[in-house]
Amino acid sequence: MSLEEFKNRNIGKQNYVKLDLEHTPQTPLGRFSRVVRRTLKGELFVGLYVTLREMINALFRGEMHTVKYPLEKLPISPRYRAIHDMLRLLESGHYRCIGCGLCEKICISNCIRMDTRYDENQRKEVSEYTINFGRCIFCGYCAEVCPELAIVHGGRYETASEQRASFSIFEDMLTPVDALKQQKEYDGFGAVSPNADENIKKTPLAY
Amino acid sequence: MEVTVLPEVTWLGVVIKAVIILAIISAIAGFGTYLERKVLAFMQRRLGPMHVGPYGLLQILADGIKLFTKEDIVPQNANKLIFQVAPAITAATAFIALSAVPVFPDFTIPEFIPLLGGTFVPSMAADLNIGVLFILGMMAAGLYGPLLAGMAQANKWGILGSARTAIQFLSYEVVTGLSILAPIMLVGSLSLIEFNDYQAGGIGSWMMWQQPVALILFLIAGFAETNRTPFDLLEHEAEVVSGYATEYSGMRWGMFFIGEYANMITISVLAAVIFAGGYNDLGFLAGWFVIILKIAFFFFLMLWVRAAWPHVRPDQLMWLCWKVLMPIAVINVVITGFVMMA
Numbered sequence: 001m002s003l004e005e006f007k008n009r010n011i012g013k014q015n016y017v018k019l020d021l022e023h024t025p026q027t028p029l030g031r032f033s034r035v036v037r038r039t040l041k042g043e044l045f046v047g048l049y050v051t052l053r054e055m056i057n058a059l060f061r062g063e064m065h066t067v068k069y070p071l072e073k074l075p076i077s078p079r080y081r082a083i084h085d086m087l088r089l090l091e092s093g094h095y096r097c098i099g100c101g102l103c104e105k106i107c108i109s110n111c112i113r114m115d116t117r118y119d120e121n122q123r124k125e126v127s128e129y130t131i132n133f134g135r136c137i138f139c140g141y142c143a144e145v146c147p148e149l150a151i152v153h154g155g156r157y158e159t160a161s162e163q164r165a166s167f168s169i170f171e172d173m174l175t176p177v178d179a180l181k182q183q184k185e186y187d188g189f190g191a192v193s194p195n196a197d198e199n200i201k202k203t204p205l206a207y
Numbered sequence: 208m209e210v211t212v213l214p215e216v217t218w219l220g221v222v223i224k225a226v227i228i229l230a231i232i233s234a235i236a237g238f239g240t241y242l243e244r245k246v247l248a249f250m251q252r253r254l255g256p257m258h259v260g261p262y263g264l265l266q267i268l269a270d271g272i273k274l275f276t277k278e279d280i281v282p283q284n285a286n287k288l289i290f291q292v293a294p295a296i297t298a299a300t301a302f303i304a305l306s307a308v309p310v311f312p313d314f315t316i317p318e319f320i321p322l323l324g325g326t327f328v329p330s331m332a333a334d335l336n337i338g339v340l341f342i343l344g345m346m347a348a349g350l351y352g353p354l355l356a357g358m359a360q361a362n363k364w365g366i367l368g369s370a371r372t373a374i375q376f377l378s379y380e381v382v383t384g385l386s387i388l389a390p391i392m393l394v395g396s397l398s399l400i401e402f403n404d405y406q407a408g409g410i411g412s413w414m415m416w417q418q419p420v421a422l423i424l425f426l427i428a429g430f431a432e433t434n435r436t437p438f439d440l441l442e443h444e445a446e447v448v449s450g451y452a453t454e455y456s457g458m459r460w461g462m463f464f465i466g467e468y469a470n471m472i473t474i475s476v477l478a479a480v481i482f483a484g485g486y487n488d489l490g491f492l493a494g495w496f497v498i499i500l501k502i503a504f505f506f507f508l509m510l511w512v513r514a515a516w517p518h519v520r521p522d523q524l525m526w527l528c529w530k531v532l533m534p535i536a537v538i539n540v541v542i543t544g545f546v547m548m549a
Contacts, residue, residue: 035531047515050248058252066254 144190237412297352403485
């Protein structure tokens with residue numbers, strides 16, 4: 001789309017098709033002829049044809065819409081924002097979170113709470129990390145702001161649970177160590193775009 | 208009303224026949240609800256009932272258990288007697304109408320069965336010489352059920368429902384009679400068996416080729432009579448909550464529906480016998496199979512129409528019946544008369 005087109009905000013007036021609606025006939029003969037015309041138009045049979053066609057399509061051509069939900073599930077978009085996942089580094093298996101606290105800072109509903117401390121190697125360690133899913137609005141800012149792609153949104157949308165604290169502790173969201181192979185890189189909001197390399201520009205030396 | 212009972216038909220045979228009609232048609236009516244839900248679902252590309260039994264076949268059973276065990280509530284200010292009797296009127300008249308319809312072929316109970324052995328069971332419980340009139344009259348009387356039910360329940364939606372019943376009743380009844388008059392003139396009898404024999408000469412002799420207008424009018428009036436979709440004014444949920452059935456629950460509510468589905472079957476049988484060749488053999492197909500196919504087709508047509516068409520307003524129904532269909536029916540009768548005289 002060119003800029004010209006984009007700037008034209010006057011949309012909706014160009015492509016209108018004026019329907020040729022007839023006026024209500026005033027004479028008895030006119031009314032009668034309209035009844036006859038409408039009666040013999042065959043639109044009712046078009047309706048019958050459409051429903052029968054849909055039935056045949058559904059039964060014999062596999063165009064049934066129903067997903068038997070608990071047994072079948074539709075694939076969801078990688079950009080879907082459900083319960084968060086905490087990812088691990090693929091090489092070492094250590095969690096990616098560096099304890100910078102940006103997610104806690106940016107969270108607009110103040111539902112992330114984290115505590116960090118220095119471990120024996122003087123490395124930041126997450127000692128406490130919870131998300132209050134009663135407050136979380138799944139805006140995705142935490143995933144977007146995370147410099148390490150450590151907190152991302154997963155696809156876990158069935159969030160009924162017995163306790164409010166379910167799903168929301170760091171260990172619950174963290175990829176299990178034995179499932180590290182199955183850990184998928186996040187494609188959604190805040191992830192590195194597929195053409196990220198092309199978009200990198202050299203900083204001008206004269207800067 | 209004169210009932211001409213064939214000599215070999217005993218009262219025992221008639222009673223057995225009545226029990227058979229009652230048992231089998233109720234079961235088919237229950238199965239009809241399943242079929243309706245399935246067909247409507249397929250037409251909307253859904254699956255319909257799937258979880259009770261294979262392909263949801265036992266859904267009727269689940270519905271039946273629900274209906275039977277549900278509490279039967281009679282509203283405080285309702286006219287209790289009429290409120291309780293009204294569903295029975297709908298169901299009973301539907302089955303009484305079926306008593307004059309040839310539902311299954313004649314048979315004799317085998318001798319080895321104790322007590323009942325050797326009893327001749329006729330194809331219809333009452334072989335009336337005015338069969339068509341009796342059936343239509345009985346089905347028309349069935350609308351007293353909704354009418355009384357709506358007025359007895361002290362509920363405004365119910366009143367609206369019964370007002371609409373009255374409108375519907377006033378509208379279609381003329382058309383039913385007049386539309387069927389022309390075939391009656393051709394056959395010269397009101398007996399359904401005569402109708403059947405008149406069309407014995409294969410597909411070409413079916414009444415629908417001679418009387419296409421009458422078939423269409425009869426179907427329209429039949430849809431109104433069974434309050435099926437283009438004319439389902441009595442209990443249209445989007446407009447009058449549930450119309451005459453608003454205050455009903457449990458088995459009384461279920462009886463209205465058994466009556467409605469029995470009426471659908473009756474109308475299908477009538478259309479098949481009067482217009483579509485009845486139970487005559489068709490080529491290599493046996494008569495009983497052919498008529499089941501025809502009845503199934505007309506039943507399916509009702510479901511099909513329900514999936515496809517919107518319904519009309521009460522005043523539109525009245526306009527349609529009195530100003531359009533009735534004149535057409537009268538003209539049809541007159542033309543038929545001229546053709547017969549010529």
